[in-house]
Amino acid sequence: MIEAEGLTKVYGDKTAVGGVSFTVQAGQVTGFLGPNGAGKSTTMRMIMGLDTPTAGTVTVNGVPFARHTAPLREIGALLDAKAVHTSRSAYNHLLAMAATHSIPRNRVHEVIDMTGLAEVARKKVKGFSLGMGQRLGIAAALLGDPQTIILDEPVNGLDPEGVVWVRNLVKYLASEGRTVFLSSHLMSEMALTADHLIVIGRGKIIADAPIKDIITGKGQSRTRVRSDQPDRLMHVLAGTGVSVELQDHELLEVTGLDPRQIARSALDNQVLIYELTPLQASLEEAYMELTKDEVEYHSLITTGAPVPAQSGGN
Amino acid sequence: MSTSTPIQPGPGRAAIRNAASPGPGPSFFRVLNSEFIKFRTLLSTMILLASTAVVMVGFGALSAWGTGQFADRAASDPEAAAAIAAQGGDLAVTVPTSGVAFAQLILGSLGVLLMSSEFTTGMARSTFAAVPKRLPAFVAKLVVVIVSAFALTAVSTYIAGLAAVPILDNFGLKLDLASAQSVKLLLVTSAYVAAVAAIGMALGTLLRNSAGGIMALVGLFFVAPIVFQLIPGDFFEEARKYLPGNTITPMTAVKHVPDTLEAWQAALVLGAWVVAPVVLAIVLLKKRDV
DSSP states (O other): OEEEEEEEEEETTEEEEEEEEEEEOTTSEEEEEOOTTSSHHHHHHHHTTSSOOSEEEEEETTBOGGGOSSHHHHEEEEOOTTOSOTTSBHHHHHHHHHHTTTOOHHHHHHHHHHTTOTTTTTSBGGGOOHHHHHHHHHHHHHTTOOSEEEEESTTTTOOHHHHHHHHHHHHHHHHTTOEEEEEESOHHHHHHHOSEEEEEETTEEEEEEEHHHHHHHHHTTEEEEEESOHHHHHHHHOOTTOEEEEEETTEEEEESSOHHHHHHHHHHTTOOEEEEEEEOOOHHHHHHHHHTTTOSEEOOBOSSSBOOOEEOOO | OOOOOOOOOSSSHHHHSOTTOOOOOOOHHHHHHHHHHHHHTOHHHHHHHHHHHHHHHHHHHHHHHHHHHHHHHHTTOHHHHHHHHHTTTOOGGGGGGTTHHHHHHHHHHHHHHHHHHHHHHSHHHHHHHHSTTOHHHHHHHHHHHHHHHHHHHHHHHHHHHHHHHHHHHHTTOOOOTTSHHHHHHHHHHHHHHHHHHHHHHHHHHHHOOHHHHHHHHHIIIIIHHHHHHHSOSHHHHHHHTTSGGGSHHHHHOSSOOTTSOOHHHHHHHHHHHHHHHHHHHHHHHHHSOO
16 A cells, blocks of 8 residues: 655756645555656655655555665566666666565566566667566566555557556456556556546646546536527526536537436426437546646647647646 | 566465565665676676776786886986886886776776766666665675775786786896785775775766766866876975875885875875765765655
């Protein structure tokens, strides 16, 4: 279990992580989702004791990482695919890591086989593709057979077979009762892998809920309504917690009311409606919705050529 | 790469393991072993070590030949004879260590690189995730650097001596590698080079940059003495004696030369030059983010 309490990291005048609190439970895959630059990697480095928090605390199984007597046997982490001296072979890298905890040589061979690196283990890491580097990072994370596993963007650069492998691996690890904390900026990947989702944007936690709730919770209350009296319907539906947006001639999008309530109001007020469609947001849409105000960089795409990304104005 | 074994991270050890004692952790000797594995598994390290040995032995042989020529000339040239007399009459004894200026540069740079490369490659994140207290990893690396620099210099000096003996013999000069002065020179020079390597490692830790660390080392050992010599004034002339690169001469002198540091003073000065950056490096290493 990982517990963060008011975790903060400030670089100069820029707040990378702004007082986040969350708990990552054992026995499930917890996704850590956020756009690039949201503070995911910084948070993970603070968990691993590599960056000192400006304020707040984070513990792994109740103890700050640096105070564990055998850190690699408690927590394994892939923080950066190339946290390796690239002139050393993958095997020697793992051997040196294993030596710090007297992890036997056969465990080194085990993790090499497990991650499919057997053919290249004796080669210098310099020549590795990004995907092979990721596999080596995962091998290093698993070396101490840890109870808690932290993976920062593990599917980055992996081929499709590797992506499926990571997905199955993390699910298997969680099913063994381990704590698995996995970051990604890809909502679609999280939808397939995570049981629980912590969404971060601009250093703040935006959502922390089971993935099912995040998919349904955000999308449920949006309904598309067509009526020949849109202005009158807008007036009728207005109320606290309800927003009605006129999207097109006679087309409304209603948030905060379910279709039955909308139909009831229309009937009571003698307004004809000729379409009533509940909109189930996809996870991707829910994510965009959650983070639209929190991303640092927006791209402005007008008709025609894409415009270079501009620094976010809000 | 095309196939991955079905997932089997461990035989469910996580579930059955005793939570109170997860297994051995990073004790100092385990970390030392790890640092030694890291040291011996880099080709670049081995190349630097080999070049040091080649340079030491090569200079020893070259210096033996040059010294022989000089001694020959001394037979007919009273000025050269006087120079030999000033050296205590024994030119041959310094021959095996004549490559030390280059050995200290190479092994000092190696000291820089062994730590700076941790940061430039990102390896430091792996190293300090495994040893989050950081100090044991630093000390272990320092031990590896010091021991390897000392051992390599000592062995290369001895081999250089073995190569020099027959050459000197040609010129009728005797070199006894087992004499007290030869042994003292070998040990003091090796300790000096080990100290330079330790300073290099501290610089690599402080600057986290290979080029910057080596530049700082070269500046301290090669540029500063010249600059101090060029600037007029008693202060710089006096201060010059306290530069780390100028401590080797008093430490290896046969007898004390007036207006220089005593051997023990020079040793203390060199010690201070090692301790100060090492302590600073440890303090900052503990404090800074990796």
